[in-house]
Every structure is written in structure tokens, then in C-alpha cells.
Amino acid sequence: xxxxxxGAARLAADDPRPGGPPLPAELLTTEVRSPLGMVAAADxxxxxxxxxxxxxGGNAIDAAVAATFALGVVDPTCAGLxxxxxxxxxxxxGRELVVDGSAAVPMAADPAKLQRLKxxxxxxxxxxxxxxxxxxxxxxxxxxxxxxxxxxxxxxAIELAERGHTLRPYVEDDFREKAAKMVENDYLSELxxxxxxxxxxxxxxLQQPVLAAxxxxxxxxxxxxxxxxxxxxxxxxxxxxxxGYVHRSDxxxxxxxxxxxxxxxxxDVEVVxxxxxxxxxVLLGALQILSTFPPELLEQDSxxxxxxxxxxxxxxxxxxxxxxxxxxxDPTWARRRARLVRFREALQDDEISSPxxxxxxxxxxxxxxxxxxxxxxxxxxxxxxxxxxxLAASPKLGFQYxxxxxxxxxTNPESKNHLAPLRAPHTTIAPVLLLRNGALTAxxxxxxSARIPSSLVAVISNLVDRGFGLGEAVAAPRVVVDxxxxxxxxxxxxxxxxxxxxxxxxxRGFSNQFRLTFPPxxxxxxxxxxxxxVMVEPGGVxxxxxxxxxxxxxxxxWAAGAPASHGGLPPHPTPRLAAR
Numbered sequence: 001x002x003x004x005x006x007g008a009a010r011l012a013a014d015d016p017r018p019g020g021p022p023l024p025a026e027l028l029t030t031e032v033r034s035p036l037g038m039v040a041a042a043d044x045x046x047x048x049x050x051x052x053x054x055x056x057g058g059n060a061i062d063a064a065v066a067a068t069f070a071l072g073v074v075d076p077t078c079a080g081l082x083x084x085x086x087x088x089x090x091x092x093x094g095r096e097l098v099v100d101g102s103a104a105v106p107m108a109a110d111p112a113k114l115q116r117l118k119x120x121x122x123x124x125x126x127x128x129x130x131x132x133x134x135x136x137x138x139x140x141x142x143x144x145x146x147x148x149x150x151x152x153x154x155x156x157a158i159e160l161a162e163r164g165h166t167l168r169p170y171v172e173d174d175f176r177e178k179a180a181k182m183v184e185n186d187y188l189s190e191l192x193x194x195x196x197x198x199x200x201x202x203x204x205x206l207q208q209p210v211l212a213a214x215x216x217x218x219x220x221x222x223x224x225x226x227x228x229x230x231x232x233x234x235x236x237x238x239x240x241x242x243x244g245y246v247h248r249s250d251x252x253x254x255x256x257x258x259x260x261x262x263x264x265x266x267x268d269v270e271v272v273x274x275x276x277x278x279x280x281x282v283l284l285g286a287l288q289i290l291s292t293f294p295p296e297l298l299e300q301d302s303x304x305x306x307x308x309x310x311x312x313x314x315x316x317x318x319x320x321x322x323x324x325x326x327x328x329x330d331p332t333w334a335r336r337r338a339r340l341v342r343f344r345e346a347l348q349d350d351e352i353s354s355p356x357x358x359x360x361x362x363x364x365x366x367x368x369x370x371x372x373x374x375x376x377x378x379x380x381x382x383x384x385x386x387x388x389x390x391l392a393a394s395p396k397l398g399f400q401y402x403x404x405x406x407x408x409x410x411t412n413p414e415s416k417n418h419l420a421p422l423r424a425p426h427t428t429i430a431p432v433l434l435l436r437n438g439a440l441t442a443x444x445x446x447x448x449s450a451r452i453p454s455s456l457v458a459v460i461s462n463l464v465d466r467g468f469g470l471g472e473a474v475a476a477p478r479v480v481v482d483x484x485x486x487x488x489x490x491x492x493x494x495x496x497x498x499x500x501x502x503x504x505x506x507x508r509g510f511s512n513q514f515r516l517t518f519p520p521x522x523x524x525x526x527x528x529x530x531x532x533x534v535m536v537e538p539g540g541v542x543x544x545x546x547x548x549x550x551x552x553x554x555x556x557x558w559a560a561g562a563p564a565s566h567g568g569l570p571p572h573p574t575p576r577l578a579a580r
Contacts, residue, residue: 021495024518026525029471029545034556037375038542039063040532042078042368042447044553045165046070047546049156050372051555053148060372061089062148064380065138067370069157069215071384072134072399073208074165076192077174078366078447079384081214081226082129082393082401085137086278088261088431089145090440092377096433098259098274101137102424103130103404106245107253111410111419118410124181126244129390129401130425133254139223140256145378151219158219161212161398164205168551173523174366175199178391187395211398227251231397238394244401253422261433264329266291267464269441272433276320279428281327282453285316287460288334289341298465301496303504304343306479309461310489310510311341313454313481317428318352321416346487346509367429367447371534373440373542379534381431381445383452428452434460440536442470447550448529451490454480455529470535474545478528488512492528525549 032038037060039050050067054060064087072080079085084103090096106129117123139150146153175182175192176199183189183196191208193199200206218226225231232251239246263272264284271287273280289312290298298305315337320327327333340347367385387403407426408419417426430452431445444459446452455478462473477492489510491502502515516524530550535543546552 023475023477023495026518026520027475027477027492027494027548029475029548030553031469031471032544032554032556033541035375035541036557037063037373038534038544038554038556039067039370039372040534040544040546040552040554041067041370042071042530042532042546042550042552043074043168044546044551044555045074045160046370047544047553047555049160050370051557052156053153054374055557056148056152058148058152059146059376060374060378060380061141061146062153063374064370064372064382065141065146066153066156067372068134068138068382068384069154070160071368071370073157073160073211075171075368076208076400077171077178077389077391078386079134079368080386081135081399082132082390083134083384083386084130084132084402084404084425085134085382085384086274086427086429086431087137087141087380087382088272088274088433088445089141090272090379090433091145094438096261096272098261098278099137099141100257100259100274100278100424101133101140102277103133103402104250104254105405105408105419105421105423106131106247106250107421108247109245109405109419109421111408114405114408114419115410118406123406124388124391124403125184126239126242126390126392126401128387128403128406129239129244129246129392130404131246131250131254132402133256134384135218135223135226136254136256150222154215154219158212158215161208161215164207167200167202167204167206169202169522170526170550172199172202173521173526177523178389182391185392187393187398188391188400208398210395214397214399227254234394234396238397242392245405246401262329264288266460267295268436269464270435271460272435273430277424277426279320279430279453280432281329282313282316282320282428283430283432283456284329285319285327285334286312286453286457288329288331289315289338290457290461292335292338295465298461301501303501303508306491306497306501306505307343307346307508308341309454309457309479310481310505311347312338313457314347314487315340315352317450317453317481317483322353344508349487367449367452367530369431369445369447369530369532371443371445371532371544373443373534373536375540377440379433379440379443381433381443383429383431383445383447385427385429387425430456432456432460434463442533442535444531444533446529446531448480448527450483451480451527451529454478455531459531459533470533470543470545474531474533474547480528482514482527488514490514490516490527492516492525494518
């Protein structure tokens with residue numbers, strides 16, 4: 001059900017790089033400032049849901065959980081109850097931990113059948129759904145580290161589903177791209193595609209009453225109804241009727257695991273991220289390789305800068321894909337692998353890879369990311385995903401299932417991503433904390449499937465090597481690597497990245513390119529990632545930025561009992577992270 005919303009607001013901002021090449025409107029950011037707390041998310045409506053928890057006295061964990069539930073409503077093909085969430089937490093005490101809510105392969109999953117579907121180009125629908133774990137991860141976070149109830153943190157999401165939420169351009173384009181497959185599910189076709197007539201236009205107010213009822217049931221009865229009760233029974237019935245593999249026994253077996261984070265230094269900044277099955281080792285490995293090159297190389301827009309950003313991610317992604325354990329992340333490994341890079345020409349795949357060694361490709365698909373910091377110093381970076389979405393849902397439940405079985409290897413048992421019962425998907429998800437001298441400096445993470453490491457490396461280098469403020473670091477045009485074809489590069493031709501740079505890279509051997517020109521389609525610019533971040537100023541003021549590529553936003557509480565706003569303190573230049 002949808003109606004057009006009047007007066008839909010669009011965030012505006014000044015060009016974040018005065019004196020430099022002007023940026024197109026699609027890359028302009030808004031920096032939100034507040035000492036009371038901050039939430040940055042893929043959708044401003046989700047960020048406001050998180051800020052509402054801060055206004056009620058909740059902490060960053062409560063805020064991140066509320067924003068995640070809201071994303072399941074407003075970003076429905078990227079996040080939701082049918083998917084997974086991986087979370088990096090830093091408590092006010094300084095303790096850091098990872099809450100691994102990875103989805104799992106159902107015990108009855110049939111690799112031969114999935115391979116046949118893949119061969120026919122039909123790798124979507126109920127058969128590719130993994131056992132959902134997002135709700136278990138959220139309840140674990142609340143139980144261990146939050147201060148609010150499940151019902152309180154779900155309330156904003158319930159209201160968004162019940163009363164309606166505004167569709168942003170990226171979501172409209174995403175529905176359009178997936179319409180040919182989504183139309184096969186009657187419920188989703190009627191809800192999102194007007195029964196096959198095409199997606200609702202952005203700016204419309206979309207209501208999801210079935211999803212609202214499911215969330216209200218969970219809020220009242222708790223997670224047990226989802227994993228062992230009536231909702232579990234409906235999931236099993238729906239899967240059985242449509243060739244899916246998730247059964248009540250799979251749901252009852254869901255467990256959330258806490259892990260120690262990974263950490264490495266980049267220049268004078270300590271970078272903290274998550275271990276496998278997440279992709280923090282890829283991110284940290286790429287930064288370790290970059291750290292062997294002089295910072296001056298990365299300060300200015302140049303062909304060499306773009307070249308080394310590409311190759312560092314390619315090498316790290318390859319090494320993580322063949323290693324059964326996280327990358328070593330030590331200077332010796334980084335120097336050895338960095339010596340492969342030559343600026344006259346691109347590396348060939350066989351120069352990076354060992355012949356005959358299977359390389360696990362990271363899962364493809366949509367992701368959605370949240371960063372939250374409260375006034376006490378608790379911080380959360382959380383990335384949720386449905387994969388590309390199975391594009392299937394029960395009409396009695398209202399949420400989409402994940403497509404996380406679609407990225408597994410079905411034939412090679414030597415691959416680290418070989419399909420096996422209860423195995424978690426190997427992803428590039430990499431929530432991040434940046435510390436300087438032991439103090440929290442920034443919280444960030446990204447969406448963008450296998451392009452997540454590239455977008456995060458670019459933003460971190462912008463902060464550390466180039467001395468950008470948070471808004472300009474997120475807005476700056478990017479080059480990203482697009483696996484599984486690891487020599488394919490995507491370039492945003494704006495600001496300091498020009499067609500001449502792209503031509504020079506092509507002459508060096510990076511010939512498989514996608515060049516984004518402006519104005520772009522929303523679905524094309526979203527390929528460059530969605531980095532939502534919060535920076536902590538030395539005085540305690542928090543700066544939040546949502547990535548404009550996916551119409552992300554940041555929200556801060558004005559004060560207890562006051563409505564959340566996308567404006568905090570008046571605009572002010574953001575602090576520089578780089579040491580100068």
C-alpha cells in the first residue's frame with residue numbers, strides 16, 4: 001500500500017571541498033554534529049529510529065538495534081528478519097568485541113540442486129535462503145550490552161511498517177532491477193511492484209502491515225516465537241511448499257557467537273575490525289599493503305594513487321580467499337605482497353594467484369550499515385545483509401528471506417566457501433573502529449557487497465593520508481574493485497578523478513572498467529558503496545555522515561524527550577584525522 005508523500009525532504013550540503021573541483025549533487029553530504037549521541041545509517045528514517053533510543057536514555061547498542069530493525073522495513077532487499085548481522089562493539093570501558101550473527105547453511109541444503117539452479121540462472125527464491133540469524137543477534141546485543149527491551153527497540157520499526165515509510169531513489173531502482181524475479185512472488189509483487197506494474201516511485205509512503213504484525217508479535221512474545229514457536233512453524237511450512245531448506249530444527253539450532261576483533265596499524269591509527277567469516281582481514285590486509293607506500297603517494301588524486309588502491313585490495317582479497325585462517329596482518333607479509341605492485345602495468349590474476357588453488361569468492365548482494373556512538377563512549381558498527389535477497393517471502397510474515405546460499409561453492413570441497421551444513425557464508429562485511437593513542441576516533445562500515453573493502457579503504461585513506469574531514473572523506477569520488485572479476489574496476493568520474501585518469505589506468509592494463517558519469521542512475525552509483533560513519537572530536541562532539549550514494553543519513557538526539565533531528569549543532573568544520 002503506497003501513497004505519494006508531500007514535502008519529502010532532501011538533505012543538502014555545501015560542496016565539501018571548496019577550492020577543489022566541484023562535486024555533483026549526488027555526492028554532497030550533510031555533516032550532523034551533537035555531543036549527545038549520533039547514529040548514521042543507510043536510511044535517515046533508520047538513523048532517526050536509533051536516535052530515538054538515545055533520547056529515551058538508551059545507549060549506542062540500543063540505538064544500533066533499533067536502527068537495524070528499522071532498516072528491515074525501509075531497506076527491505078538489503079536487511080531484515082530473514083538475514084544476518086555482524087556487529088563490532090566498543091564499550092565505554094574500552095573493551096572491544098564482535099557479535100557474530102552469521103546466517104547458517106540449513107542442514108538439508110542440497111548442493112546438487114543448487115548447482116542446477118545456478119546453471120539455469122535461477123539462483124533465487126526459497127531454495128537460496130539461509131537460516132536467519134538477525135533477530136538472534138539483536139536480542140544477544142540487548143541482553144548482554146543494551147539497556148532497553150526488545151519491544152522498545154522494535155517500536156520505531158513497527159511504526160514505520162504500520163504508518164508508512166518514504167521510499168528513497170536507491171530502493172525504487174533496486175526494486176526495478178529485481179522486478180523480473182520479484183514478480184514471481186505474489187506477495188512481494190503486490191506490495192512493491194503494484195502487482196507487476198512496476199515499483200512505486202521514490203518519495204511514496206509505503207505501508208507494510210503484514211511485516212508490522214509479525215514484528216509486533218515478536219515484540220510481545222520474544223525471540224522464541226521466531227525460532228521455536230508460531231513464526232518458526234510458518235517459515236518451515238512456507239519453505240516446504242516452495243522448495244526451501246530452512247526447517248524448525250535449523251531455527252532452533254541458531255547460536256550467536258562472540259569473537260575477538262582483528263586489529264592492525266595504518267600509519268599512526270589503530271584499525272579494528274572483525275574476523276572471518278566477515279571480511280575484516282581483507283580490509284586490514286589492504287591497509288597493511290598500502291602502509292608500505294609513502295603517504296605522499298596517497299595524498300593527491302593521481303593515476304598512481306588509484307593504481308595502488310586497486311592492487312592493494314586485489315591482493316588482500318585473493319590472499320583472504322585462499323587462506324583457511326585470517327591473513328597474518330604483519331609487516332613482513334605486507335612488504336612481501338606489496339613488492340608485487342608495479343606502476344607501469346596491472347598485475348595479471350595469475351601473478352597474484354597460485355595455479356590450482358581455489359579462491360573463495362565473497363558473497364554478492366546487498367548490505368546495509370549502521371554506526372552509532374553515545375555520550376558515554378559506547379560505540380557500535382553493524383552491517384546487516386540479506387545477500388541479494390531471495391526475492392521470496394511468506395505472505396503471512398512479510399519479511400524477505402536471504403539469498404546467502406547463492407554465493408557458496410557447490411562442487412569443490414577444497415574451497416573455504418564450500419556448501420556444508422551449518423557453515424556461515426564468507427563475506428566482505430567489515431565494521432570498523434579507528435583509534436588514536438587508544439582513544440576512539442571514528443566508527444564506520446560499508447555496504448556494497450564485494451566492493452565493501454575498496455570503499456572503506458578509500459574513506460580511511462582519505463581520513464588518514466589526505467587529512468579530509470568526515471564529510472569530504474565519505475563524499476570523495478572512489479575507485480573500487482569489483483570481484484569476482486578482480487581486474488574489473490569501477491570509477492566515479494567526478495571531482496579529482498577524471499576520464500584522463502581512467503584512460504591512463506586502461507593503458508596500464510585495467511581495461512575492464514565501468515566509468516560512472518553524472519547524473520547517474522541510483523542503482524549504478526550505489527555500486528560504489530554506502531559508508532556511514534561517526535567521528536569523535538577530542539572535545540566529545542560527535543560528527544555523523546550518511547553516504548549520499550545510497551541516500552544515507554545521520555541523526556542526533558536534541559535532548560531527552562525531544563524529537564530526533566538530522567541537524568544537531570550548527571555546521572562547523574570537522575576535525576582532521578590525519579596527523580599533520
